[in-house]
Amino acid sequence: MVLRGTNQEKARPYNRRIVLECIRNGGPATRGEIASRVGLTVQTVSTIVRELEDQAYLLSVREQPKGRGLPPTTLHLNPNGGYAIGISVTPLGVDAALMNLAGEMLGSVARSCPHPSPSQAFDLIGQLVGEMRALRQDGRILGVGLAMPGPFDVQSMSFVGPTTLDGWSDVPVRARLEEVSNLPAFIAVDTVAAALGVRLYGEGAGISQFYYLHFGVGLGGTMMQDGVPIRGAWGNAGEIGHVPIMPGGRPCPCGNVGCLERYLSLDSFSQRPSGQSQEAWVQEVTPIFHSAIRIIENLFDPQAIVLGGIAPADLIDQLAREISSGETTVSPNAYQKVGRLEPLQRFPWLAVVITCAALPFFVWLVTWSMLDRRAARIVETLEAYKF
Numbered sequence: 001m002v003l004r005g006t007n008q009e010k011a012r013p014y015n016r017r018i019v020l021e022c023i024r025n026g027g028p029a030t031r032g033e034i035a036s037r038v039g040l041t042v043q044t045v046s047t048i049v050r051e052l053e054d055q056a057y058l059l060s061v062r063e064q065p066k067g068r069g070l071p072p073t074t075l076h077l078n079p080n081g082g083y084a085i086g087i088s089v090t091p092l093g094v095d096a097a098l099m100n101l102a103g104e105m106l107g108s109v110a111r112s113c114p115h116p117s118p119s120q121a122f123d124l125i126g127q128l129v130g131e132m133r134a135l136r137q138d139g140r141i142l143g144v145g146l147a148m149p150g151p152f153d154v155q156s157m158s159f160v161g162p163t164t165l166d167g168w169s170d171v172p173v174r175a176r177l178e179e180v181s182n183l184p185a186f187i188a189v190d191t192v193a194a195a196l197g198v199r200l201y202g203e204g205a206g207i208s209q210f211y212y213l214h215f216g217v218g219l220g221g222t223m224m225q226d227g228v229p230i231r232g233a234w235g236n237a238g239e240i241g242h243v244p245i246m247p248g249g250r251p252c253p254c255g256n257v258g259c260l261e262r263y264l265s266l267d268s269f270s271q272r273p274s275g276q277s278q279e280a281w282v283q284e285v286t287p288i289f290h291s292a293i294r295i296i297e298n299l300f301d302p303q304a305i306v307l308g309g310i311a312p313a314d315l316i317d318q319l320a321r322e323i324s325s326g327e328t329t330v331s332p333n334a335y336q337k338v339g340r341l342e343p344l345q346r347f348p349w350l351a352v353v354i355t356c357a358a359l360p361f362f363v364w365l366v367t368w369s370m371l372d373r374r375a376a377r378i379v380e381t382l383e384a385y386k387f
Contacts, residue, residue, distance in 0.1 A: 028074040057081040085144040086357025096128035099357040103201035107135045118171045126180035143184035145359030150189035186359040193356035195222040211302040215309035219261035223300045286322045
């Protein structure tokens with residue numbers, strides 16, 4: 001969906017975001033092409049471009065002449081105009097990555113630390129942030145984004161059990177993160193952070209309605225609607241991992257039995273019978289996976305489901321291949337222009353950490369767009385996580 005600008009003077013902050021989004025999504029363009037795409041005058045676009053060039057967010061490039069007259073100048077997003085650091089804390093350890101404004105990963109590092117305590121995690125985060133900063137010592141770091149497994153603020157589920165960060169209740173995560181990084185800090189559920197990144201840089205960039213299914217130590221997900229995560233009343237919408245799928249099934253640390261992530265998650269995979277191959281496990285859980293896909297499609301009616309997470313890429317690919325198009329749900333798959341299930345291809349094993357680096361970029365963009373209701377809802381979503 002192409003965002004449209006307004007030529008009213010008071011809307012300049014919003015228009016700056018529109019111009020940046022136009023170039024980021026559509027690639028290099030001339031001032032006239034941008035004006036045509038977003039509904040602004042060429043004069044308005046020229047004024048905005050001059051400001052963005054002065055701030056080093058855009059670069060002007062003139063092609064070599066091919067005939068009479070000078071060729072038009074094309075505007076490019078400056079990859080080095082800003083950087084962000086992404087941090088992912090899971091029951092397996094702490095990962096970090098540095099991303100530039102174009103969404104390119106410039107470096108990453110991982111530290112194994114099973115079920116880290118808050119002190120252990122923030123000590124590691126301080127070290128990793130220092131390593132990422134060293135990759136661009138003179139670069140403009142816009143902030144640090146941190147992703148954690150959810151759900152949040154649910155007494156029987158949050159920070160309880162092997163698929164979450166057990167013992168992290170009441171930890172002031174944002175304050176601690178700002179203290180060790182000395183950067184603006186943004187926190188989100190890992191599924192929301194990854195879904196935002198998929199929308200910005202991955203398979204969801206051209207899809208207005210998609211569900212991101214996160215295969216991690218547990219199982220979760222987020223529905224994206226017109227570029228905005230559906231949050232729910234308490235910020236936990238889409239937590240499919242705790243949908244009871246097996247009456248009288250395996251007990252879950254949340255207190256229920258038969259929850260989906262007891263059968264479909266890395267935690268479940270690690271507890272498979274001794275000697276059972278990955279292929280045999282996939283075949284065993286395929287009917288349950290089919291049920292999960294049907295639940296998502298019937299509840300959210302997405303154009304597509306993007307499957308990602310911290311699971312090995314070959315495991316995610318195996319699961320994706322088991323999905324057929326013949327199952328009946330409310331989603332009319334026969335009319336879709338995209339696949340029913342899209343495995344995340346870009347940086348699959350770093351899916352969360354590379355995409356949670358997108359959090360500072362999202363907030364940086366939307367602070368220029370207070371007239372944009374969708375942008376305001378993104379900020380509201382991120383501001384909800386005030387640990």
